[in-house]
Structure formats: structure tokens, C-alpha cells
Amino acid sequence: MHSSQHFERYNLLNGVWDEMYAKNHLIRGHYQKVIDYLSQESPEDLSRKEELAKRLFMTQGITFTVYNSGEGIEKIFPFDIIPRIITAEEWAFIERGIKQRLTALNLFLKDIYHNQFIIKDGVVPIDIVYSCPHFLREMYQLNVPYDVYVHIAGIDLIRDYDGTFYVLEDNLRTPSGVSYMLENREITKRLFPDLLPNCNVRSVTEYPSILYKNLMSLSPRQMSNPTIVLLSPGIYNSAYFEHTTLARLMGVELVEGRDLVVNNHTVYMKTTTGLQQVDVIYRRVDDDFLDPLVFNPNSVLGVAGLMGAYRKGNVAIVNAIGNGVADDKATYIYVPDMIKYYLNEEPILKNVPTHRLSNADDREYVFKNINKMVIKKTNESGGYGMLMGHAASDEEINKYKQEILKDPRSFIAQPTISLSSAPCYIGGELQPRRIDLRPYALCGPDGIEIVPGGLTRVALTEGSLVVNSSQGGGSKDTWVLNPTTDQ
């Protein structure tokens, strides 16, 4: 038994919730089987598995390309071989919370683009909506099929020092990463034979078929075989691997803007036999680039006339256009109020306490306590434009303050949350690293479905709290256990 080798030296971080250990090296029950398994493996065995994982990702082309001085360098999204485990109970809670939250956010989008009751009733301030660059007048009074705006959502969750789950961010536009959820699981099957069934881990393979079923139900032409396409910006997009994976798994056509053309408010794709009508577009192109006639006129990623076809109801677009007004970081503050307003329910999942910097009192408080704060731009994603107060120099802080004062609407501040940690295999031993979780929710006419799992992102750098892949983060396979085997 090599047990001691891996676990005796595992140093819990002070004041951090660890997914595997309770205190005093007391292992949480749901990690026991994995630990028993790992204990039989020597560090060499595990390093070999790590190598195997890298090779599998590489030969299968599960990579993203970084373009540097004209030359493409292919990288694999760093993968940690030790799975992150979520109990059935925790999952049931997460699932309820996300469904509730998404239901409210979806109602908010419908309301905001129609009667705007929530503004009239003074629950959400008017300026939050109208100053949001992602609030699109073009969507006003436009009806979308089944009133579903958010077909695919990635809700980022974190856990604080006491294990409480918080929603960090709602991603309601084109959330990415789901292909890594699927591929990580495939790789884990290869790395740890028999372990998944022994641990009774729930499967994630249903994702593409649920998505396909939902896409199909949105077709404006009621027919058995509508044309569904996935619109990608093309092979140079960093998420291109994901686009091909999803298209392949669903058996739908992967198209680029140049493959499509709009004629008489109808979208067609150019095929070897002529034009073929398109019914549903799962677009992975941002709003701004979708239609040069309506949005950014310089864009070649979209299709001229697409918005007109959408408005006429001749084509369904997923996710709906204009969703950005709901996942803006300034709107985030009001999501608990939306839940109460639309559903008359208490929010299940908590928000991280958030300060609006356009509010003078908030701003004063934040500036005073800036060392305990994380400040973010409301319209940036991927960990860009953040200030981590505890780690920034005085000079950086002052510069950032100047920027805030110029345009306070574009910033929010949150207390630094001590993200939970999970064991990672780094440098030949297990070490705790900070993680978050992005489950993927799919909303269709029949309701919301969440595949049991998600993308666990890891801050691989020691001491780091930033998990974004663009900031050097990695990922882990995410296991959700079946209720029957919970200990």
C-alpha cells in the first residue's frame, strides 16, 4: 500500500473548505472509494496516468491553438487527473437552485423586452437596464419561441470557507466548456478502469441528445427533419474544438457565416446542390457580430439579414439575442430580487454580496476596504480586467480607482471569497488547489434539464484564486454520485 505517500503530506489550506478532507485529515465519505483506489497506485503509476491523459488529449486533437508570431502553437487545456466529487445531496441542492435562478432570469428577459413590469414596480432600477450595452432595442417586443431566451446556460458556482455554495456569475450568452465536461469524462474512463461504475457516478453523455431535442423543438417549420446548424466563427476561434464536438455529437451541420445567405427573410445554407433552408441556428457567435446590417457593420462572422429573418420568426436563434442584459455583472446584484418578484420564492442559491460602484456609499466602503475586495468590470469575462485587492500594489490600486471614477457603472466589487480546494496531482504528489464549478443547464419548451456534472475549473498555480482558462487555469472531471450510493 502506498497510501501514506499520497495523503500524509497533503497540506490543507488554512481557513479553506477542502472537498476531500474535513478537518484533521478526516476524509469525507464520498471520497473514500477514490482514495482507496489511489492508495494502491504508486506516484509512478499516477505520473504514467498523467502522461497518458496528455497523450490522449493530444492525439485526439482536443486542443486549442494559441497564435503567436504567425505560428499556431497547440495546447491542451490542462487537465488534472483526480476527479472532483459532488454528493447526490449537494447536487440536488445545486440543481434546484439553478432551475429557480434560470426560471427567474428567463422571465426577466421576457419582461425586459416586453412590458418591463419589473422596472415599473421599481424592483430593478431603470438605469441598470438602459445603460447596459447588451440591452438591445432590436429585441423589443420581439417574441421568441415558447418564451425561452436562455436555452443554454453555464452558471458558475463557488464554495466559501464553510462550504456554502454561491453563484459567482450567470453565463447566458454563449457559455463554453461543455465539450471539456464530456471529454474529461472520456479520458477518466481510460485512466481509471472500473472506477466510475464502482463509485456509481452519474453519466453526462445525455447532454448532446437533450440539446438536440431542444433545438429541434424550436424549428419554425413543423417537420420531422428540420435543418439545424451550429454557427461557428471558424477554425481560428478558441472554442472551435467545442463547436465541432457538439456538431458531431448532435449530427448537425457546422457552418460559418460565409456558408449562409438570407433571401426574402429566410436563411439558407449554400450546398453543392444549391440553397437549403435553415430552421434553427445554435450560434456561437456573439450578438455584435451576427448581422452586419443591424449590429457591427464590419463583421464577416455573421449573415446580412439574419435579424430580419429572426424577427419574422423564420429562423430560431439559440441563445436568443440580447441576453447580455441579464448576465451583466451589474444586473447580477438584482437576481435574488427577481426570484422574489417573479416566483415569490426565497432564492436557494446565494449571490456573492456585491457592491455597485456607481453608488457613492458603496464606492466609499469599497475604496476603504479595497484589500479585501475583488473588483470586476461588468462587461468583461474570462477573468480579464479584474483587480484582486489583496494581491495588488498601491500603484495598481490607485490606477484602478481612477478608472472606476471615470465610469463607475462599469464596475462592481465583491469581498474576496476563499474558494474551496480539491486535491490535484501536481509534481508527483497531491496538493490542494482552488476550484469552481460550471454546470450546464438546458432549457427547452418542456423545462430545464441539467446534466449531472459540469466543468470543474482549477487554479493550478499555487495560491491563486483565478480559475479562468485564459488565466492559466485547468480543469477536472466532475463526478456527481447516484443517490443510492451516498454515504
Added chain:
Amino acid sequence: MLSRVAASFYWLSRYIERSDGILRMLKINYASSQDSVQGFSWEPVIRIFSGPDQELINRLKNDSRAVLKYLVIDKENANSILNIITLARENARSVQEHIPKDLWQCLNEYYHTVKEPRIAAGLKKDDPISILDVLIKQVMLYYGTAEITMERGQTRSFMNIGKYLERAIQSIDILDVKYGSINDNPNLLTDITYWKHLLQSIGGYELYQKTYRNGLEAENVIEQVVLNNDFPRSVIYSINNIQRYFDRLKNNSNVNDYREISFHIGKLQSNIKYSSVKSIGQVGLHQFLTHTKDDLYKIGSSLNEYYFANS
């Protein structure tokens, strides 16, 4: 199927076929360079695969290692195996959801193999034939995998049209350049090893020996490379296959577009079918080959216009 997808399959296939041609040429010519008493010249090979840049030819023609490096792994050479495979893979990547996963992995491995440091090191100081064999094996794996995994439909037709078009052009180029060299050095006409290497570099030596038993003669070589229906690298064999796979697109085509290209292919096919070594001689080999190549290019550009929506 999407026009862009059809075009990607066509180009993917052309690039793979080209890489196969280059690798086999290099292998045989390298062997030949070790064989010849007087200075071996790489000029024809460089001409076929990199064009007529005389400065480049002079710099490389007597240096086998430098030619190998240039044609296999040089990033600056647009037609190096490395760059061709990168392009093939980019084409495959852009239609990944249409390619069987096995085939994609094959291509991906081919790409990663070319980039392995052992390839560069081997070309520089070890036995280059072993290195070229490693790469040739990758192409063969690709062809085998394509054969058993590709669905029998339009995609495969476009792939095969690309493959045979590229192959026909290559066989023509090889024949043309090799004959062109004779003008500079008439002794080659009776040099048996010269013809032997030409045939070997397109895998036709064994068949030649079985077909013609009276030694190597230039006229017989022309006959085999242009007119032999059973030789998989002959011009007529390739054009017959272009015709065959294009024909399969008929039911999925716009009638007029189909007719237009079908006419071109049929005309070219008849033209070769009803030629003989003698009639080719009357036109002049170089003339004949140039006309044939022009017709092949014309088929390529019509496909581009009518099927790939790039007019």
C-alpha cells in the same frame, strides 16, 4: 452537403496525395543519389515540387540532406510535407464533424509525427529512408482508414476526385520533368537506371517488368505512365476514376452544373483513351502533357465554380 465542406474534402485529399507523391519521390531519388557514380542532381525533383526558382535549385541540387530538409520539414517552403500536412489537417479540422473520428486521429498523428524532433534529426544525420518510411506509413494508414471508415457518399466522391486529380497531375509532372532533363543530357535516354528510378518513384517498376520483358525503353515507360489502365498511377487510370466518382454525384447535383463538368471530363478521358505512344509522339510529349494538365486544371476550376460556390 455544404459547398465549403465539399471543397475542404477535395483539398484535404489533394494535399494528402501530394504528400505521398513527394515522400515516394524523395525516397527513390535519395536511394538513387547513393547509387550514381557521377554527381546526382536533384534538379528535376525540386522543379516538380517547388517550381522553377533557379537560385534555389542551384543551392540545393547537389546536397541530398538539404533537399530532404527543404521538402520535408522546412517551414518556409509552402510545399514542404510539414506545411502540406498542416493544410490538410486545417481542412480536416474545419469539417471535423463529417470525418470519422479514426480518420481524424490518423491525420492528427501524421501531423504530430512530422513535427517530432526525431524526424528532423534523422533527416540530418541518420538513414533518411527510415525516416521517409515512417511518414509514408502514416499516409498508408490514412488511406487504409479512409477506405474502411468513410461513408460511401458525396464526401468520399469529392475526396476521390481530389485524390485522382492530384495524382494525374503528379504523374504528368514527373514524366514531363524527367523527359525535359533528357534535352540537357541525351545520354539519359539510354540510361537504364534513370528509367528504373522514374518507375520506382511512382511505384511502377514491378508492373513494367511484368508487362515489357525486353529491358527499359523510353517509349514503353510513356505508355505505362500515360496509357496503362491497370497501373494505379497512370494518367488514364486517374482520369477514369475522376470520371467514376464524379458520376456518383449526379443524383445530388444541379443538372446543368453536372453536365458542364461531365462534358469536360468525358472529353479529356476520350482524348487519352484514343491516344497511342505514336500519336503522342506526333504531337510531342511535352505538348501532350501540357494540354492534359490544362484540362485537369480546368476540371478543378469548374468544380470550384459550380460545386464549391467560389466563382
